[in-house]
Amino acid sequence: MRKYVLESGASSLDHLKAVDCEAPTPGPGEVLIRVRACSLNYRDQLIVQGKYFGGTLAQPITPLSDGAGEVAGVGEGVTRFKEGDRVAGIFFQKWRAGPANPEQGPALGAVGAKGMLAEYVTLPEEGVVKIARHLSFEEASTLPCAGVTVWNALMCGRRPLRAGDCVLVLGTGGVSTLALQxxxxxxxxxxATSSSDEKLERARALGAASLINYRKTPNWGAEAAKASNKGGADCVVEVGGAGTLAQSMQAVGYNGEIALIGVLTREGDTHP
Structure with missing residues (x-):
């Protein structure tokens, strides 16, 4: 089989190599997955560039946290899966439900946890979930990191999102696009906000009711509050960090929430 290995000390894609090797064999409690699709997250880019938490890699890894495929074999003691099941790995291998816990382990695709960029991978049974029948492998592969992050932001805060609420999404990246949908x-x-009118039209096609080009409208927070028709958004999906947080504060309404997810910008004196 083939897998990709990101070398220790990696700082660019020049350090990502394709390697031919034997397919892994599932051990007790493990599931062997034939990977059919992977998706990319901003986190994966940071890891390749050596800019993720802790800096450059201290050891080689197989990257990417998100992938989906079908069960190709199971190890002794596995009861939840059988060959042919359509599955995806989960971001934290020991955190399937409930509040965060100290035993949840490292996320896939970083030091301490193998990633999904391989033709076959083995994962613990508790680190695998079945995917919905109506989803393609490509669609399902977008959910473990970005999709679950969005669900937590919208549905697991002080109160779940309700019909009639107003949500502001920043930009048109993976998290924001899933949040929009x-x-x-x-x-x-x-x-929805973007610096591109073309991307805003794509956001409209996906369901955005109000569009703001933040290049043309630098004070987009106040504009978003106005567009909410209720004094401010009930939820802001904040992926920018210090460079956008002040505007997000202008956009959110009383009793609203700001879900702090990403730090895509590097502006400002303080990072949340």
Whole structure:
């Protein structure tokens, strides 16, 4: 089989190598997955560039946290899966439900946890979930990191998102696009921002009701509050960090929430 290995000390894609090797054999309690699709997250880019938490890699890894495929074999003691099941790995291998816990372990695709960028991978049974029948492998592969992050932001805060709420999403990256679609499906009024009118039209097609080009409207926070028609957004999916947080504070309404997810910008004196 083939897998990809990111070398220790990696700082660019030049350090990502394809390697031919034997397919792994599932041990007790493990599931062998034939990977059919992977998705990319901003985190994966940071790891390749050596800019993720802790800096450059101290040891080689197989990257990427998100992937989906079908069960190709199971180890002794596995009861939840059988060959042919359509599955995905979960981001934290020991955190399937409930509050965060100190035993949840490292996330896939970083030091301490193998990643999904391989033709076959083995994962612990508790670190695998079945995927919905209506989802393609490509669609399911976007959910373990970005999709679950968005679900937590919208549905697991002080109160779950409700029809008629207003949600502001920043930009059109993976997290924001999934947030737009989930919020729209829940019946929310979605406001989307971007520096590109073309991307904003794509956001409109996905369900955004209000569009703001933040290049043309630098004070986009106040504009979003106005577009909410209720004094401010009920939830802001904040992926920018210090460079956007002040505007997000302008956009959120009373009793609203700001879900602090990413730090894509590097502006400002303080990072949340």
């Amino acid at each position: 989930i919020a729209h499906a829940a019946g929310a009024h979605v406001i």
